[in-house]
Amino acid sequence: MKTSDFDFYLPEELIAQTPLERRDASRLLTLDKHTGQTEHHHFYELPQFLRPGDCLVLNNSRVLPARLIGHRPTGGVCEVLLLTDKGEGLWECLVRPGKKLRPGAQVIFGEGQLTATVEGELSDGKRLVRFHYEGIFLEILEQLGKMPLPPYIKAELQDNERYQTVYSKVMGSAAAPTAGLHFTPELLQQIQNMGVDLCYVTLHVGLGTFRPVKAEDIQDHEMHSEFCQISQETADVINRTKARGGRVICVGTTSCRTVESFAAEDGTMTARSGWTNIFIYPGYRFKVLDALITNFHLPQSTLIMLVSALAGREHVLAAYEEAVREKYRFFSFGDAMFIGDVMPSKAENGEKPAK
Incomplete structure (x- = not known):
């Protein structure tokens, strides 16, 4: 299967640059994974596609405000993006301008409450950077850092919390x-009140999630690794849901990749933690996931390949073409999809579901 098989036309103006004022006012396109049938809704209507006995699996990872703007002692502005915590104040980072931030270079952030020294040079232009501070590093980072927004978002984010989920808890995502x-x-409370269980996994999203697929054949693509974990409490909720015939509905591809990475062949779950580089594309047999809530993804990306594994490439690309025609908002701050065995919501009223 070729990477080009997952291409589609996306006008640049459909790439959402800012979040909506109200989180759940985004649009929701439902896609039946069996028939390819679509309907158009809003996200606040999601409960009508859920059933008592289902469970939602949510990723509670919190985004690190990892983009630091500082200056060198000579006054030149520079940028440091935190990637991997190596311990004791040492981080693997991306830096700009790279020519000015060689080993030995000093950087000052804010009024000097945080400083750094470049200690080493790695492959791909990365640097080992040692940070110097008094107090708690994460608190200083919350004060000085900016959100590492995806490269396709050009607008400055006014409120950092809008790039966090309301249930984010475990700091670590890029x-x-x-x-x-x-x-x-x-x-979330409305969903719980109707008899749907909520459970949480943690997968720390890496910058590799934005790395394009350069291989012509998708099977030649090497996935990036990300750290994830699942508690016994969450494993128990998923196992109970399966046992009673409910659906496991993952919120996001990260939750999907976590449960599919750790599930036994029969779909049962136990508490686990570790790194995953699972690559899900058409032909994959899902062990746990029954339905998926997800945003609209980049052309030729591993994420559109994942959703195609669930609903079929033809159904997904047809739905994306429809979303473009209907001017849905794409990517991080864009609209959403519900992909699964969708019960036509309008059939009960004798109306014909929209296509």
Whole structure:
């Protein structure tokens, strides 16, 4: 299967640059994974596609405000992007301008409450950077850092919390698990009140999630690795859901990749943690996931390959073409999809579901 098989035309103006004022006001396109039938809704209508006995699996990772703007002692502006914590104040980072930030270079952030020294040079232009500070590093980072927004978002984010889910808890991601950005506390409570269980996994999203697929044959693509974990409590909820015939609905491709990485062949779950580089594309047999809530993804990306594994490439590309025609908003701050065995919501009223 070729990477070009997952291409589609996307006008640049459909790439959402800012979040909507109300999280759950985004649009929701439902796609029946069996028939390819689509309907158009809003995200606050999601409960009508859920059933008592289902469970939602949400990724509670929190985005690190990992983009630091500083200056060298000579005054030149520079940028440091935190990638991997090596311990004791040492981080693997991307830096700009690279020519000015060689080993030995000093950087000052804010009014000097945080400083750094470049200690080493790695492959791919990365640097080992040692940070110097007093107090708690994450608190200083919350004060000085900016969100590492994806490269296709050009607008400056006014409120960092809009690039966090309302249930984010465990700091560590370089990018948001964006399918969860649509939920409000009120919507989550409404879902629980109708008899749907909520459970949480953690997968720390790496910048590799934005890395394009350069291989012509998708099987030649090497996936990036990301750290993830699942508690016994969450494993128990998923196992109970399966046992009673409910659906496991993953919120986002990150939640999907976590449960599919750790599930036994029969779909049962136990508490686990570790690194995953699972690559899901058409032909994959899902062990746990029954339905998926997700945003609209980049052409030729591993993420559109994942959703195609669930609903079929032809169904997914047809739905994407329809979303473009209907001017849905794409990517991180864009609209959402519900992909699964969708019960036509309008059939009960004698109306014909929209196609």
